[in-house]
Each structure stands twice: as structure tokens, then as C-alpha cells.
Amino acid sequence: xxxxxxxxxxxxxxxxxxxxxxxxxxxxxxxxxxxxxxxxxxxxxxxxxxxxxxxxxxxxxxxxxxxxxxxxxxxxxxxxxxxxxxxxxxxxxxxxxxxxxxxxxxxxxxxxxxxxxxxxxxxxxxxxxxxxxxxxxxxxxxxxxxxxxxxxxxxxxxxxxxxxxxxxxxxxxxxxxxxxxxxxxxxxxxxxxxxxxxxxxxxxxxxxxxxxxxxxxxxxxxxxxxxxxxxxxxxxxxxxxxxxxxxxxxxxxxxxxxxxxxxxxxxxx
Amino acid sequence: xxxxxxxxxxxxxxxxxxxxxxxxxxxxxxxxxxxxxxxxxxxxxxxxxxxxxxxxxxxxxxxxxxxxxxxxxxxxxxxxxxxxxxxxxxxxxxxxxxxxxxxxxxxxxxxxxxxxxxxxxxxxxxxxxxxxxxxxxxxxxxxxxxxxxxxxxxxxxxxxxxxxxxxxxxxxxxxxxxxxxxxxxxxxxxxxxxx
Numbered sequence: 167x168x169x170x171x172x173x174x175x176x177x178x179x180x181x182x183x184x185x186x187x188x189x190x191x192x193x194x195x196x197x198x199x200x201x202x203x204x205x206x207x208x209x210x211x212x213x214x215x216x217x218x219x220x221x222x223x224x225x226x227x228x229x230x231x232x233x234x235x236x237x238x239x240x241x242x243x244x245x246x247x248x249x250x251x252x253x254x255x256x257x258x259x260x261x262x263x264x265x266x267x268x269x270x271x272x273x274x275x276x277x278x279x280x281x282x283x284x285x286x287x288x289x290x291x292x293x294x295x296x297x298x299x300x301x302x303x304x305x306x307x308x309x310x311x312x313x314x315x316x317x318x319x320x321x322x323x324x325x326x327x328x329x330x331x332x333x334x335x336x337x338x339x340x341x342x343x344x345x346x347x348x349x350x351x352x353x354x355x356x357x358x359x360x361x362x363x364x365x366x367x368x369x370x371x372x373x374x375x376x377x378x379x380x381x382x383x384x385x386x387x388x389x390x391x392x393x394x395x396x397x398x399x400x401x402x403x404x405x406x407x408x409x410x411x412x413x414x415x416x417x418x419x420x421x422x423x424x425x426x427x428x429x430x431x432x433x434x435x
Numbered sequence: 436x437x438x439x440x441x442x443x444x445x446x447x448x449x450x451x452x453x454x455x456x457x458x459x460x461x462x463x464x465x466x467x468x469x470x471x472x473x474x475x476x477x478x479x480x481x482x483x484x485x486x487x488x489x490x491x492x493x494x495x496x497x498x499x500x501x502x503x504x505x506x507x508x509x510x511x512x513x514x515x516x517x518x519x520x521x522x523x524x525x526x527x528x529x530x531x532x533x534x535x536x537x538x539x540x541x542x543x544x545x546x547x548x549x550x551x552x553x554x555x556x557x558x559x560x561x562x563x564x565x566x567x568x569x570x571x572x573x574x575x576x577x578x579x580x581x582x583x584x585x586x587x588x589x590x591x592x593x594x595x596x597x598x599x600x601x602x603x604x605x606x607x608x609x610x611x612x613x614x615x616x617x618x619x620x621x622x623x624x625x626x627x628x629x630x
Contacts, residue, residue: 179511183544186519190540193533194593201534201596 206313206320214274214286214318221274221288221415228415235416239304266381269293269419271301271319278351278412283323285309287417290317300379300420305409306386307331308417310379319419325351325411333386333405334374338364341374344386344405351412353390356403361394363401371405378422465505468628472498473521477528485614492610497618498525499586502543503579504628507564511547518543531594538590542582553578567623579619587612 195205225232271293275286289295291314301308301321309321309329322329325346333356334341342359356371369389375382385408392403422428476498485493502518509517522536529535550565553574560569567575591607592598 179515179544179547182512182515183540186515186540187537190519190522190533190537194531194537194596197532198534201593204596 203313207315210286210313210318210320211315214288214315217275217286218288218318221272225272225415232415235304265378265423267294267421267423269295269421271295271417271419273415273417274318276323276411276414278323278325279349281349282327283325283411284312285321285323285417287311287319287321287419288317289419290314290319292316294421295319295419296421298379298425299422301417302380302384302420303409303414303417306384306407307373307380308409308411308414311419321417323411324354331380331386332374332376333371334376335359335363335365335389336370336372336383336385339374340365341376342400342403344371352407352410354387354405354407356389356405357400359401359403361399361401365389365392365401365403367391371403378425378428379420381420464628468504469501469521472501473524473528477525480618481528492607493614494607494611495614495618496587496590496611497583497615497622499539499542499583500579500619500622502539502546503582504564504566505546507550507559511544514543514546515540534590534593537593538586541589542586545585546582549578549581566628568627575623576620580616583616583619584608584612587615 194201196202269289271287271289273285274288275284277283277285285301285308287295287301295311295314297311297313299311301311307324309323309326311319312322313320324331324344327346329346331344332341333344340359340363342356344354344356347355359365367389371386371389373380373382373384373386387405387407387409390404390406392401394401476496480495480497483495484491485495498521501521502514505514505517518539518541519536522539525535525539526532550559555570555574563569565575565578570578587608588604591604591611595604595607598604
């Protein structure tokens with residue numbers, strides 16, 4: 167013990183140096199955009215490789231479930247296909263669903279228990295995934311791509327304190343923003359819906375299409391409870407998610423076809 | 436008058452100096468020099484783009500001279516803390532939290548090692564300080580040149596943040612070294628700091 171203390175005192179300056187540099191680098195990574203992006207690229211390609219190995223092991227045990235959910239999805243898509251090739255005639259060039267190119271990916275890293283959660287997908291810039299694209303699942307939105315390396319993409323989960331999704335009540339199109347206030351991965355909070363909106367428990371909540379990250383009318387969940395804070399003119403709505411993010415192992419990246427064109431307009435103030 | 440040392444006190448890297456030494460050395464000169472150089476660097480030198488808009492490789496970064504000129508007896512811990520604070524102040528002007536800080540802490544850590552290597556035969560004279568006045572211009576040019584180069588290399592590595600662009604880091608370090616070093620020489624010729 168005495169030796170340990172003496173050792174610490176003798177090399178104290180070294181420890182102080184390491185401590186200060188750690189503070190510096192955490193500042194650099196948190197507060198500087200350029201460095202943060204590179205850091206995410208490093209870390210996602212590094213941890214991505216390890217996680218991919220581990221996930222391939224886990225995948226083996228859930229093959230049955232995956233094939234079930236793929237079958238369901240196939241059935242649903244087939245259904246849509248038959249519907250649209252029938253009587254309906256496209257009067258507008260390209261309806262909302264066709265504006266997106268869908269890239270399917272496997273989830274190789276995922277968390278729901280932190281305050282800020284991230285996912286890693288096994289498709290990266292080589293497959294056309296870019297930052298800012300929406301990530302979804304058959305049962306609702308999952309998150310937004312924030313960084314890509316060649317083979318992997320890091321996704322900011324909707325279960326993140328900074329995530330905000332524009333969502334609407336399907337029945338009457340009143341919209342608000344969906345955020346994650348609790349630590350419960352099954353519940354999110356819909357805010358900024360004006361209090362004159364007609365609202366009932368059990369109403370379906372869908373993506374509003376106000377932003378092009380997600381296609382519109384993607385079902386998110388149903389209204390669980392709602393109330394009005396004292397002095398507020400907006401509802402606070404608790405929404406039960408259809409999607410259990412803790413169990414997903416595949417997801418789709420939605421690439422909005424004219425994202426670049428839209429961004430070029432956003433630059434103009 | 437010989438100064439009394441604390442015998443059973445905290446270890447060497449914590450004890451700055453005895454009270455008398457402290458009073459002698461931390462004078463207003465140091466404080467004023469810090470304020471002057473930080474403002475000079477942050478308000479004026481930051482806005483000078485020698486290379487023009489298309490050759491972004493020349494930055495004058497000469498404020499590390501503050502760390503080089505600190506008194507010989509400054510303890511290792513205090514050096515690190517001063518470097519940390521100095522980098523923090525400069526980062527405020529450059530709006531790059533942590534980047535200057537990490538480079539300053541880095542050379543503050545290396546300074547005692549470098550001084551040990553560059554110690555003249557027979558050791559440093561009592562009450563001497565690492566400047567051109569006490570050891571001559573050539574010694575100071577070597578000393579400040581090495582520290583400045585290490586500083587710039589570390590700084591640009593952190594700024595670019597990937598060694599896959601090593602050539603860019605190296606070019607920036609070299610070209611900025613030339614102008615920053617000239618600025619340091621200019622500074623010590625004009626002001627000739629003594630302590």
C-alpha cells in the first residue's frame with residue numbers, strides 16, 4: 167500500500183497529464199463537428215467488425231423468427247403491389263411511397279437501456295447509405311443515420327434524448343413532435359398537438375410526412391393516455407409503440423430520392 | 436539568503452516553490468504577458484491568412500512561447516494546469532473546444548523532459564530561467580524550436596484528426612512552423628523577456 171502511494175506521488179504529473187488530455191479529447195469529440203464525425207466513423211467501423219461477428223452467432227438462433235417476419239413483410243408488399251396494379255391510375259408522377267429507395271440491412275448493434283441509444287447497421291456508404299437517411303422497420307420508424315463508414319452505418323435511435331419525429335394523428339391529421347422522455351423503450355411522448363384537436367385513447371399515430379426522412383403514414387403506435395399540462399395549450403400524449411426496438415434484427419434504410427435537391431433549397435435562407 | 440525547504444511536505448511535483456520564490460517569480464510581468472499574448476493571438480494573429488483562401492496551410496501560432504518562458508522552477512503539475520488554462524482561453528477565440536488545450540497540455544508535459552536533456556554541463560545556474568537572456572539566443576532557438584514543432588505537429592494532428600491525411604498534417608506543421616518561429620524570434624528581440 168505504501169509503495170502504491172509512493173508510486174502515485176512520484177508519477178503524479180503523468181497521471182495529471184493523462185487526466186487533462188482525456189478531458190481535452192472528450193471536449194474535442196463532443197464539441198467539434200469535424201472531429202466528432204471522424205470519431206463516429208472510426209468507432210463504428212471498429213466496433214462494427216466485432217459486433218458483426220457476435221451478431222452472426224445470435225442470428226443463427228433467431229432464424230425462425232426472422233423468416234416469419236420476412237414472410238409477413240412479403241405478404242404485405244405483395245398485397246400493396248396487387249392493389250396498385252389494379253384499378254388505381256397514377257395521376258401524379260410518383261406517389262409518396264415511390265419517392266424512396268429502400269436498402270435492407272441487418273442490425274448488428276443495438277441498445278435500449280441508455281438515455282441515448284444508438285444502433286449499428288451492416289450497410290454503409292458502399293451500399294449507398296448516407297447520413298441523414300431514415301431507418302425503419304415493418305412496424306414503424308427506428309432512427310436516423312448519423313455516420314457511415316464503408317461497410318457500416320451508425321443510427322441515432324428514436325430512443326434518444328435528441329431524437330424528434332414529426333408525427334400525426336391518423337384520423338384527423340393534427341400533428342406534433344414525438345420525443346422520448348421516459349426511459350421506457352415501449353413509450354414515447356407526442357407533444358405540441360393543439361388542445362382543440364379531437365383526441366381519443368386508441369387513436370393511431372403515424373408519421374406526418376412533414377419531413378422527408380420517413381415516408382408518410384407509417385404507423386408508429388397508438389395513444390395510451392393524454393393530458394394537458396397546467397397553463398399549456400398543447401396536449402401531452404403518451405404513445406405506445408407498435409415496434410419493440412429491443413428485439414429488431416433487421417431494418418430498412420429509406421433513401422429519399424430527391425434529398426440533394428431538397429437540401430439545396432434549405433441552404434437558401 | 437538561502438531559502439528554507441519544507442522537509443516533510445508534499446512531494447516535489449506538488450510543491451511549487453517556497454513562498455518567497457513564489458512571490459519573486461509570479462510577478463505582474465507574467466500576468467500582463469499572458470493577457471497581452473492571448474489577446475494578440477486571439478484577436479489579431481487569428482485573422483491573418485497568409486496563404487490566402489486557397490492555401491490554408493499557414494497559421495501563426497506563437498502563443499506557446501508563454502509556456503516556454505515560464506520560470507524554471509514551475510512544478511510539473513502547475514505547468515500542466517497553466518497549459519490547460521491557456522489552451523482554454525485560446526480555444527474560446529478559435530471556437531474549437533479542446534483542440535488548443537490538448538496541444539498546450541502536451542508541450543507543458545514535455546517541457547521538463549526537454550529542459551533535462553538540454554541542461555548545460557554542471558546544471559542550470561540558480562535562479563536562471565529558460566530564455567535568451569540567460570542561455571543565449573542559440574540555446575533558446577533550439578529549445579523553443581523543438582517545443583514549437585512538437586506543439587504544431589500535435590495541434591494539426593488533432594485538428595485534421597486522421598493520419599490518413601498525414602501529408603496535410605506535415606505540410607501544415609512545416610509551413611506554420613516557419614512563420615510562428617519567426618514571430619517568436621521577433622517577440623523576444625523586441626521585448627527581451629527576462630523572467
